[in-house]
Amino acid sequence: NAGVTQTPKFQVLKTGQSMTLQCAQDMNHNSMYWYRQDPGMGLRLIYYSASEGTTDKGEVPNGYNVSRLNKREFSLRLESAAPSQTSVYFCASDRQGAFGELFFGEGSRLTVL
Amino acid sequence: DQQVKQNSPSLSVQEGRISILNCDYTNSMFDYFLWYKKYPAEGPTFLISISSIKDKNEDGRFTVFLNKSAKHLSLHIVPSQPGDSAVYFCAATRFNNAGNMLTFGGGTRLMVKP
Numbered sequence: 001n002a003g004v005t006q007t008p009k010f011q012v013l014k015t016g017q018s019m020t021l022q023c024a025q026d027m028n029h030n031s032m033y034w035y036r037q038d039p040g041m042g043l044r045l046i047y048y049s050a051s052e053g054t055t056d057k058g059e060v061p062n063g064y065n066v067s068r069l070n071k072r073e074f075s076l077r078l079e080s081a082a083p084s085q086t087s088v089y090f091c092a093s094d095r096q097g098a099f100g101e102l103f104f105g106e107g108s109r110l111t112v113l
Numbered sequence: 114d115q116q117v118k119q120n121s122p123s124l125s126v127q128e129g130r131i132s133i134l135n136c137d138y139t140n141s142m143f144d145y146f147l148w149y150k151k152y153p154a155e156g157p158t159f160l161i162s163i164s165s166i167k168d169k170n171e172d173g174r175f176t177v178f179l180n181k182s183a184k185h186l187s188l189h190i191v192p193s194q195p196g197d198s199a200v201y202f203c204a205a206t207r208f209n210n211a212g213n214m215l216t217f218g219g220g221t222r223l224m225v226k227p
Contacts, residue, residue: 042115
């Protein structure tokens with residue numbers, strides 16, 4: 001019953017460092033998403049992958065890259081972290097037909113100093 | 114500019130009473146709306162949804178109302194329970210096959226007092 005698993009749960013970076021947030025789902029879902037949550041801003045879509053082998057930009061893609069490694073895994077990479085990327089990051093997935101019903105991971109809290 | 118807004122950052126309600134959470138949107142292309150609930154240190158979970166062809170949808174204690182002319186939706190919780198204390202996000206999207214690209218509001222923190 002793992003659902004959507006994100007690692008790491010917490011990370012502190014210095015400005016300019018790089019890191020990758022990992023996400024895996026075991027529900028055989030086609031689509032996967034990366035959101036960031038900031039106070040008062042709700043969740044904003046960074047990138048999404050409608051199916052294995054495809055990725056598309058969301059609302060706030062600048063400073064991020066993604067890789068849909070296979071159907072299960074969708075990673076988010078920060079090449080050169082900036083303080084503005086301090087946030088809580090959520091990975092999500094959904095199944096075909098369950099429109100709008102995303103399954104979220106527990107989140108990864110990232111602090112960039 | 115935020116296309117989905119929740120103007121009340123917080124709401125406090127007594128147990129057993131009604132909780133009403135409000136949400137406004139500006140994009141007239143949105144035709145599907147959802148509410149998500151989030152507890153601390155957890156990811157959001159889907160609660161209830163409504164299509165623009167309806168004006169009301171019920172699921173147990175939760176009812177969502179949609180007023181398309183006003184571009185407004187609300188979530189009613191009756192009766193409210195302490196376990197309902199959480200942050201509630203409304204979300205909107207266009208019904209298409211390109212992916213569930215939801216636009217979220219900023220959230221409302223609901224506190225239900227025993």
